[in-house]
Every structure is written in structure tokens, then in C-alpha cells.
Amino acid sequence: xxxxxxxxxxxxxxxxxxxxxxxxxxxxxxxxxxxxxxxxxxxxxxxxxxxxxxxxxxxxxxxxxxxxxxxxxxxxxxxxxxxxxxxxxxxxxxxxxxxxxxxxxxxxxxxxxxxxxxxxxxxxxxxxxxxxxxxxxxxxx
Numbered sequence: 001x002x003x004x005x006x007x008x009x010x011x012x013x014x015x016x017x018x019x020x021x022x023x024x025x026x027x028x029x030x031x032x033x034x035x036x037x038x039x040x041x042x043x044x045x046x047x048x049x050x051x052x053x054x055x056x057x058x059x060x061x062x063x064x065x066x067x068x069x070x071x072x073x074x075x076x077x078x079x080x081x082x083x084x085x086x087x088x089x090x091x092x093x094x095x096x097x098x099x100x101x102x103x104x105x106x107x108x109x110x111x112x113x114x115x116x117x118x119x120x121x122x123x124x125x126x127x128x129x130x131x132x133x134x135x136x137x138x139x140x141x
Contacts, residue, residue, distance in 0.1 A: 008043040021047050022071040028119075029070075029099050029107065033138035038123065041137040045119050048137075052118045055108045066103060072096045107139065114140075 010017060024044050028034050029051075036044070051069055054062050066072075073096055077085065081092040090098070111118050117140070124134040 006046075008039055010039060010043060019071065022069065025051060026070055026096070026099050028137060028139070029103050030095065033136055035124070035134060035136055037127070038121070038133040038135045041121050041135050044137060045121060048119050048139075049116060051103070052107060052111055053116075055103045056111065058104060058108060063100070063104065067100060070096070070099065072100060110139075110141075 010020070012020065020040075021044060024034065024036065024040065025047055028044065028048055047069070051066055054065050054069075073094075075094045075097075077092060084092060090101070093101070119137060119139055122136040122138070124136065126132065127134050
């Protein structure tokens with residue numbers, strides 16, 4: 001029996017699937033809209049809604065949990081770059097730092113009053129080549 005086994009395996013090993021989901025989540029947070037196959041989008045929707053719920057908590061534990069889920073890597077900042085960041089210039093940040101910053105500031109405030117359902121899937125035409133069903137996965141406004 002397959003009770004309580006809701007993971008779409010997407011034809012990948014567990015480590016490949018975890019990396020795929022982390023990369024797609026980062027892209028979704030950064031661009032707020034991605035084009036992917038319907039199967040991947042349905043699995044990613046589950047993870048995207050969970051990470052927004054984590055971000056709404058906004059504690060140190062929540063940040064660490066989000067960093068772990070997104071497989072974030074921080075580039076070490078030099079002392080000069082740290083001074084610039086304290087002054088407000090975040091140009092020395094890599095995209096991963098900006099992703100976490102956006103998640104815990106912009107997206108958190110946007111979805112404060114919502115209790116769930118932060119994303120939606122809009123189906124598109126089939127992909128040329130393998131005829132896979134394509135779709136948009138995007139955050140609600």
C-alpha cells in the first residue's frame with residue numbers, strides 16, 4: 001500500500017531530486033515565475049508553499065531551515081565588503097544571499113495575511129521534442 005507517500009520522484013535519484021528542487025526554488029524566488037513541466041511544478045509547488053510558511057516565521061531557526069532547504073552557499077566577505085554592506089551597498093552579495101534576503105523581506109510581507117496557497121500553476125502548450133506538458137509556476141500577487 002502507498003499510504004502517505006506523496007513525493008513525485010520525477011525519475012531521479014533522491015540527491016539529484018533534492019538539488020533540482022533547491023535550484024528551481026531559488027529561481028522561483030529570484031524571478032517569481034518559471035516555466036517548467038507540469039510534474040516538476042506540482043512537486044515544486046509543495047516545497048515553495050512550505051518555504052514561504054517558514055519565511056513568515058522569521059526567526060534564526062527559520063532562516064537556517066530555509067538556507068538548508070535551498071542549499072545556500074555564502075561567499076565570505078572581506079572587511080571592506082562588510083563595511084559597504086553595513087552602509088547599505090549589497091552589490092558584493094552573491095545571488096544566494098539576495099535570494100534569502102528577498103524571501104525574508106519581500107515575499108514574507110506580501111503573504112503575511114494569507115494562510116496558504118502562495119503559488120499557482122498555469123498550463124501551457126506541450127514541449128516540442130518529447131511533448132511534455134509545460135506550465136508556468138508563479139507566486140500570487
